[in-house]
Structures are given as structure tokens and as C-alpha cells.
Amino acid sequence: MFIEVKNLTHVYMPGTPFQVNALTDVSLDIERGEFIGVIGETGSGKSTLVQHLNGLLKPTSGEIWIEGNNLWSSKTDLRRLRSRIALLFQYPEHQLFEETVFKDVAFGPRNMGVEGRELEERVRYGLEWVELDYHTYSQRSPFSLSGGEKRRVAMAGILSMYPEAIILDEPTASMDPVSRKHFLARIKRLHQEGKVTVIFVTHNMEDIALLAERLFVFASGRLVLQGQPAEIFQSKETLEAIGLGIPVLTDLMQKICRKGKTIRTDIFSVEDACREIIRSRREGVG
Amino acid sequence: MRSLTLGHYLPGNSLLHRMDPRVKLVSLLVLIIALFVIETFLGFMLFGSFIFMIFLSTRLPWRYFFRGLRPVFLIVLITLILHFLFTKGGQVYVRWGPLTVEEAGIYLGSFMTLRLVLLVTTTVMITLTTSPIAFADGIEYLLRPFRRMGVPGHEIAMMMTIALRFIPTLMEEGDKIRKAQMARGADFETGNIFRRARNLVPLLVPLFVSAFRRADELAVAMEARCYRGGQGRTRLRELQARPLDYYGLTTVTAILVFIILTGV
Numbered sequence: 001m002f003i004e005v006k007n008l009t010h011v012y013m014p015g016t017p018f019q020v021n022a023l024t025d026v027s028l029d030i031e032r033g034e035f036i037g038v039i040g041e042t043g044s045g046k047s048t049l050v051q052h053l054n055g056l057l058k059p060t061s062g063e064i065w066i067e068g069n070n071l072w073s074s075k076t077d078l079r080r081l082r083s084r085i086a087l088l089f090q091y092p093e094h095q096l097f098e099e100t101v102f103k104d105v106a107f108g109p110r111n112m113g114v115e116g117r118e119l120e121e122r123v124r125y126g127l128e129w130v131e132l133d134y135h136t137y138s139q140r141s142p143f144s145l146s147g148g149e150k151r152r153v154a155m156a157g158i159l160s161m162y163p164e165a166i167i168l169d170e171p172t173a174s175m176d177p178v179s180r181k182h183f184l185a186r187i188k189r190l191h192q193e194g195k196v197t198v199i200f201v202t203h204n205m206e207d208i209a210l211l212a213e214r215l216f217v218f219a220s221g222r223l224v225l226q227g228q229p230a231e232i233f234q235s236k237e238t239l240e241a242i243g244l245g246i247p248v249l250t251d252l253m254q255k256i257c258r259k260g261k262t263i264r265t266d267i268f269s270v271e272d273a274c275r276e277i278i279r280s281r282r283e284g285v286g
Numbered sequence: 287m288r289s290l291t292l293g294h295y296l297p298g299n300s301l302l303h304r305m306d307p308r309v310k311l312v313s314l315l316v317l318i319i320a321l322f323v324i325e326t327f328l329g330f331m332l333f334g335s336f337i338f339m340i341f342l343s344t345r346l347p348w349r350y351f352f353r354g355l356r357p358v359f360l361i362v363l364i365t366l367i368l369h370f371l372f373t374k375g376g377q378v379y380v381r382w383g384p385l386t387v388e389e390a391g392i393y394l395g396s397f398m399t400l401r402l403v404l405l406v407t408t409t410v411m412i413t414l415t416t417s418p419i420a421f422a423d424g425i426e427y428l429l430r431p432f433r434r435m436g437v438p439g440h441e442i443a444m445m446m447t448i449a450l451r452f453i454p455t456l457m458e459e460g461d462k463i464r465k466a467q468m469a470r471g472a473d474f475e476t477g478n479i480f481r482r483a484r485n486l487v488p489l490l491v492p493l494f495v496s497a498f499r500r501a502d503e504l505a506v507a508m509e510a511r512c513y514r515g516g517q518g519r520t521r522l523r524e525l526q527a528r529p530l531d532y533y534g535l536t537t538v539t540a541i542l543v544f545i546i547l548t549g550v
Contacts, residue, residue, distance in 0.1 A: 017296060056465045079471050087469040094459075095466040097491035107488065111471030143495070157470060 001068070002032040002165070002197060003053055003085075008062035010048050022048040024221045025062070030199065032164075035191050037212030037229070038201045041243035045221040046201050047090070050167045053199070054078075054085040083112045086163035090170045092154030093147055101127070101145075101153050102138040108161040126156030129186065148179060159190075165197035166190070172207055184211060209233070209247045209268040217244070230266030249273050256280070295417050300344040301530065302415045307424030309531040313538045314412050320542045321405055329550035330400045336541065337408055344415055354410030355403070362402050369395030418450040423525060426516075440516025448504070456497060463492045 010023040023045045030036055040046045051057040052064055055071050055078045064071040066081065086108075089095065098104035105123045114122060127134050130152035137145075142153055158166065168187070172180045188211055191198045202208055208215065208229070215232045217225035219242035225232050232239070233246045236254070246254075253265040253273065263280040267273045297303075302310075324330055341351065369391050376389025413421075422443045429439030464474065467488045474485055544550075 051465065054469060056468060079473060082469050083471050087466075089462060089466045089469070092466065094496055095463055095488075095492055097488045097495075107467075107472075108470035111473070161470070 001029050002034075002066070003030040004065040005029065005049075005052070006063045006065065008049070008052060008064065009060050010045075010052065010057060011060045014060065022221055023052075026221075026223045027062075028216055028223060028226065030197065033191075033195055033197055035211055035213045036197075036199045037208035037215040038199060038218065039203060039205070039208060039215060039244060040218030041203060043220075044218040044242070046218045047169055048221075049218070050087060050169060050199060050201055053167060054082045054087050056082075056087065079111070083108065083161040084163055085165045085167065086158045086161055087167040088155060088158045088169060088171060090173060091151075092158075092171075093150035095154060096142040096150055096157075099141060100139050101132075101142050104142050104153060105138075105156045105160050108157055112161060122160040122162065123156070126158075126160035127153075129159050129190075130156045132156065148175070151175075163196065165199065167199040167201070169201045170203070171200070172202065172204065180207075187211065203244065205245060205247045209250065217242070219243075229268065233265070296346060296350060296414050297417075298344065298346070298415065300415065301534075302340060302344045302411070304530065305534055306525055306527045306531045307416055307420040308427050308525060309527060309535055310412050310416055311421070311424045311428060313534055314409065316538045316542050317408050318405060320538075320545050321401055321408070323542070323545050324401070324550065326550050327397070327400070329545060330397075330404065332550065333541070333545075334400075334404060337404065337411065341407075341411055344411065346411075346414055350414060351407075351410065354414065355406055358402065358406045362399055365402060366395050366399050369398060419447060422446040422450070423521075423523070427525060440519070444516075452497075452500065455500070456493065459496055460489065460493050463496075464489050 005026055005028050008023055008026045009021070012018075012020040012022055026045075026049065038046045038049065048057065052059060055064070055076070058072060066076075066085070069076060071078075071081070096104050098107065102123055105126050106119055109119055109122045123138065124134050127137060132149065132152055137149075137153075142150060145153065155171075171187075172183060175183065184207060187198060187200070190196050191211075198211075200208060200212060212229055215226065215229055216223055217232060217239070224242065225235060225238065233250045233254075236246050236251070239245055245251075247268060249268060249270065250265060253263055253267055253276070256263050256277070257265055261280050262283065264276055267276055321333065324333060370387050371385055371391065373391035373394045374386070374388050375391075376393075378386050378388050379392065380387040416424075425446065426439050426443030429437055429442060433439055468474070472485065472488050474482070474489070476482075477485065
């Protein structure tokens with residue numbers, strides 16, 4: 001087992017009038033190489049959860065195990081762990097600080113002790129991944145870039161650490177549709193070709209339906225549903241009750257299905273849906 | 287980062303909580319004057335028991351009270367030690383090489399310490415029970431008479447309100463940036479002081495950038511809503527003194543007068 005969360009509870013500011021129970025008794029596990037979707041409404045505890053996975057937050061009670069080692073035992077080197085399980089925060093464009101894009105992207109690997117040739121190679125890899133030309137961008141100031149470019153630099157800064165797992169906290173927030181589609185496709189490739197475990201936090205069902213192999217659904221600090229997207233989307237009422245919903249396509253397919261047509265409902269891309277509807281119509285006629 | 291609680295207001299519903307902020311500010315001023323008029327230990331005892339009673343009525347946890355005292359603990363300690371060692375006069379109690387502790391030193395040392403502790407206690411009690419926004423409103427009102435002399439009361443209050451409003455926001459932001467850099471392997475916890483200071487750069491640069499960005503956005507938002515200072519501005523919550531406030535004001539004034547007249 002890669003990541004194991006056992007009975008995790010997290011309370012912010014305990015013992016004050018401002019106490020908040022962010023997570024209550026959450027247990028889950030993630031296998032190496034999986035693509036996980038963590039979904040929930042704003043304030044449902046999903047961001048709190050992912051910050052536990054690389055030791056940025058300490059559980060109030062419960063345990064996190066990484067490859068059979070307790071994360072909060074004294075033996076764990078947290079800084080090393082954080083380069084293996086990388087976390088990209090929401091609006092990462094606000095974390096840039098260096099004089100040049102190169103230095104900013106190099107910050108992560110440099111903290112791991114990478115220098116010289118390899119460092120340059122990693123920065124090159126990171127920038128190429130986010131499709132920023134190395135020569136044009138590496139010597140520019142990150143503060144002179146546009147919002148979208150800054151976010152890509154931040155993403156490059158995470159990838160240059162060559163992480164085994166990458167946690168993305170609402171990475172597509174306020175992205176335009178084209179960049180979003182593009183970004184999701186790249187993530188998919190990173191997962192499939194780079195064999196990177198991806199943990200994708202979002203409240204956008206459309207984002208996650210196509211990509212995730214398994215979903216964890218959170219509501220008010222509890223893990224309420226888990227399973228494959230197609231299974232989860234069967235519980236439309238539960239999802240709507242906790243402020244989420246199901247993807248438009250799934251909704252459509254389910255509605256057609258309820259009209260008595262034989263049609264698959266576990267379809268998440270427009271192309272597949274098109275094909276399936278045509279197929280089902282032909283069958284109906286024939 | 288979390289331990290830095292500025293403006294540590296604790297919501298509640300006690301008499302002190304419900305009082306008008308202007309009255310609380312004036313009362314605080316009167317009580318501070320009283321503290322400096324007091325000349326005897328008996329005076330401090332009476333004053334102290336008054337504050338103690340008020341504190342009990344607020345039902346605030348003791349923890350917060352001591353937390354409020356913590357920052358001045360060192361100053362109190364230094365005052366005490368300096369007086370013990372360097373104020374001379376009266377009987378000599380302890381002689382240790384060239385250093386002596388004398389009667390006047392002990393007397394003055396404990397006297398000053400008590401005054402300091404009571405001063406801080408009273409102030410902490412008021413700040414614990416008054417929301418920062420109410421405070422700023424109170425200050426704006428109290429500065430009104432000085433407008434003729436060119437004191438921009440409204441602007442001062444607005445600056446205070448904005449500053450206070452953004453403390454939690456910036457702390458949250460700082461916390462987030464700190465975590466984001468830690469996720470990239472930044473180290474804020476080890477090394478000597480110079481190393482640590484240098485390691486703060488990845489935290490401070492984005493924090494400043496974001497503070498300026500926020501300031502800019504706020505200025506635009508205020509201008510978009512035609513903000514033009516205090517002239518003719520009405521307020522959402524009009525401050526209103528109630529009987530409770532007059533009783534409070536009378537009580538503290540009575541205390542001051544009593545102290546002056548009896549000379550305790």
C-alpha cells in the first residue's frame with residue numbers, strides 16, 4: 001500500500017471558541033499509480049486531507065502511513081517525503097518569489113540537494129512539461145508573466161522535483177476552457193506515461209469524471225462515498241444533497257436510460273456519448 | 287505563526303462586552319489615570335479587587351488573561367530586578383558583594399510591578415471584550431472634536447479598521463505560502479539565525495507582493511463605490527450609549543475621585 005490514512009481527525013484551533021472540526025475519522029488508502037479524485041464542496045475538508053498526505057499538517061488523532069512507515073514517527077524525513085509526494089496548492093501563482101523563472105523552478109530540486117547539470121535538466125523538463133520555452137522564459141522575472149504563465153511556472157516548480165505522486169489542489173480553478181482541457185490532457189499523460197500517482201482535488205465533476213479511476217467524496221469533514229466514478233454517479237441524490245452534482249453527460253445518459261433505452265451510463269467524454277447514443281438509437285429502430 | 291494573536295477579541299455577552307466602545311475607551315483612560323494617582327498598596331488592593339470582580343463578570347477563561355500578560359512579563363521582571371538592585375535607601379536586607387537589596391528598592395520595586403501588572407490587566411480585559419471594529423468606531427467618535435485642529439479622525443479609524451481586517455487574511459496567506467514552500471522542500475525550522483533569516487525570503491517576497499496586490503484591489507473597490515472619506519458618511523451601526531454605559535462611566539469616575547480625595 002502506498003498511502004494509508006487511518007482514522008484521521010483534524011481539529012483547527014482546538015480549545016478556543018474558533019474551534020473547527022475539519023476532518024472526522026477518515027480512513028482511506030491509495031495504491032501506487034492510481035489516479036484519485038477527491039471531491040467535495042468548499043469547506044468539506046478535502047484540502048485539509050491532502051495537506052496531511054505529505055506531512056504539512058499533523059493529525060489531531062489518527063495516523064498516516066506511507067509505504068508501511070508511519071509518517072509522524074521520528075524516522076521519517078519530512079522534507080524528503082515532500083519532494084516524493086508533491087503538493088501543488090490552489091492558486092500556486094502566488095508562491096513565486098525568485099528573480100528568474102529558472103531559479104524559481106529550481107527551488108524545489110535545489111532544496112533536495114540537486115545541483116549543476118542535473119538541476120538544469122530538471123528545470124528544462126519542468127518548463128517543457130508546462131510548454132514554456134526554456135530559452136524565452138528561464139531568465140525572465142516571474143513577476144513579469146501573466147497569471148496563466150505564472151501558474152505554469154509554479155507547476156513546473158513541482159514537476160522539477162520528479163515526484164512519485166502529485167497532489168493537485170483545484171488546479172483548474174479560474175482557468176479558461178482551452179487551457180483547462182489542455183492541462184487535463186497533460187495530467188492524464190503524466191499519469192499514464194510518467195507512472196505518477198495523481199491525487200486531484202476539485203469540486204468540478206466534469207474535470208474528474210474523465211480522469212479519475214477512483215473517487216473519494218467528502219462532506220463536512222467526513223468521507224461519505226468512495227468508488228469508481230460510474231458507481232459514485234449512481235448516487236445522484238446523495239451528491240446533490242451535499243452540494244455537488246453529477247456530470248452533465250452522466251445526467252443525460254441516466255435520463256435516456258430511465259426512458260427505457262438500453263444505454264451505458266458510465267461514459268464521460270462527448271465523443272463516446274455521441275457514439276453510444278447513435279448506437280442505442282440504431283438498436284431501437286432495428 | 288498561529289501563536290501570534292493580535293487583537294485577541296473573544297466574543298461574549300457579558301456587561302463589559304455589551305458596553306459602548308467609546309465608554310470603554312474613556313473608562314480605560316480614567317482607570318489608567320487612577321492607577322498613576324494611587325499612592326499606597328491599599329489603593330492597589332482596592333483597585334485590583336474592582337478589576338478582579340469585573341473580570342469574573344466577563345466569564346473569560348483565565349488562560350486568555352494570562353496569555354495577554356505574557357508579552358509584558360519580561361518588562362515586569364526587569365523593572366523588579368532593577369529596582370531591587372539599584373534603588374537605595376532604608377534598611378539593607380541582602381548584601382552580595384557590591385550589590386545590595388535595600389528597603390526602598392523592595393518597596394518601590396513591588397509598587398511599580400503592581401502598577402504595571404494592573405495597567406496591563408485592565409487594558410487586556412478591555413481588548414478581550416471589545417471587537418477591533420468597535421474599537422476603531424469608538425476612536426473615530428472620540429477624535430471628532432479634534433477635527434478642527436486637523437486631526438483626520440475618520441481616516442485614522444478607517445486605516446485601523448483596514449489594518450485589523452487584513453491581519454487574519456495576511457496570516458492565513460502567510461500560512462499558505464509557508465506550506466507551499468515547505469511542499470517544495472523549504473526549511474524554516476533549522477539553522478542559525480542568519481540562515482533562518484535568509485530562508486524567510488521565499489515566504490516574505492510572495493507575502494509582500496500579495497499584500498500590495500490586495501491593497502491595490504481594495505483601493506479600486508473603494509473608489510468604485512465612491513468612497514471619499516468621512517464627510518457626510520452614515521454608518522451601519524450607530525453607536526448608542528445606554529443606561530449601562532452611564533453607570534459604568536459614573537463608577538470609574540467615582541473611583542478616580544475617591545482615590546484623589548482619600549489619597550490611598
